[in-house]
Amino acid sequence: MNVAVKYGLRFLLFVALQALVLNQLELGFGIQFMVYPLLIVLLPFEMGTIALLVVAFLMGILIDAVSNTYGLHASSAVLIAYLRPLIFKTFAPRDGYDPLKEGNSYDMGFRWFLYTFGLLLFIHHFWFFLLEIFRFDEIPFVLQKTVMSLPFSFLLCLIIQAMIVSKPKER
């Protein structure tokens, strides 16, 4: 499949899933599913930071427009898109990234995926809830929401990844 078509479809899938389904699920206890950071991690390794920022910004704005959050998702998405190159550099394999692979748990190994994606997801959730609440005396509430949502989002991302990324064949 053409690369542009592939990522375009994924983009639409993530926006629709987040805006129309997940933002409507309200489980209480501060749990909120946010899966679109996965798309930013799955974008090709050689993609420039500015292109990343543009994709993240568009996605965030589209999600915001349908869920009355007015720029919260855009801000969080742009933040992790900006931090992605730094975090990828920190956890880079010894001989650099293979441009034929992408940042999923099959190509790069589960440990790499846990560290990079987990860290990005944590930054994303923390920033999101911090801005959403935006009061210093409610910092424990911010942390509660972050800690409660993080494992749920991560697990859901693993499931979605298993559905959209094809497993490499065993050699």
Next chain:
Amino acid sequence: MRNLFAFFRRFRVFLVFFFMQIFALTTYFSFLQYPRAQYLTTASAVAGKTLTIRNDLTKHFNLGRSNSALQWENKWLREQLPQSFQRLQYGLVKINDTLFKQQYEYFPGTVINSTVTKRNNYFTLNIGKAQGIKRGMGVFSDKGVVGIIHNVSDHFAVVKSVLTEEINIDVMIEPIGLFGLLKWNGENHRKGSISGISNDMHIKKWSKVVTRGGSGIFPRGIMVGKIEKLRPVEGKPLWDVVVRFSENYASLQRVYVIKNLMQEEQTELESNIPPDEEE
């Protein structure tokens, strides 16, 4: 000049990032204060259409419950009709009612998008300017108060719900008539609180909380909830009053928007009050 270009080239990634953040955060924080632009909210046409389609798919899930709620309201309204009263005095002819003048009009609407777990929750309604909705009108449902219209487009409206930080609706505790401001702390969508109730008053648990109708947005006596708990505030002579909302906002469907026909008169009169000199 060359240095300037070199600077831009060097920090271009950061600059792009910076401007995007500034844009996103300005829209976010300006919307919390005052809705200036229309293009990024659910009141905009495209998002509104998407949500209408989604609501068409999901609205039937609550059909049974909302039907029985409507039926109860119909029953109550039917009881107010002239047909359901027995005439006790004959010979009286009603010509023109000079004792009562209509003050409030109601527009029915449907909630097509809502959240309850965010810090500030907004509901989208399927009615807008075309139906006569304006910013600042009150919204309530058959069970209780819902919020205030925050932003309007031609066919949709966004309601700033009771579940937001700075909603501050004037409420009154019945039957003692104490009043305070309704607040929400962001934790539980079934519970709010009232601020400004002094602790020398004896308040009964489970007494009713209704709107006071002071600002002219809501008529007097729209149900808000019941008092569940009274906690002393440390260091202040105040009660922290916990209110259990009578409406479950998570399953809210049918609402009414209130138009106060005498709002201008009240605002004009109140604007004549001279400002406080001492402060």
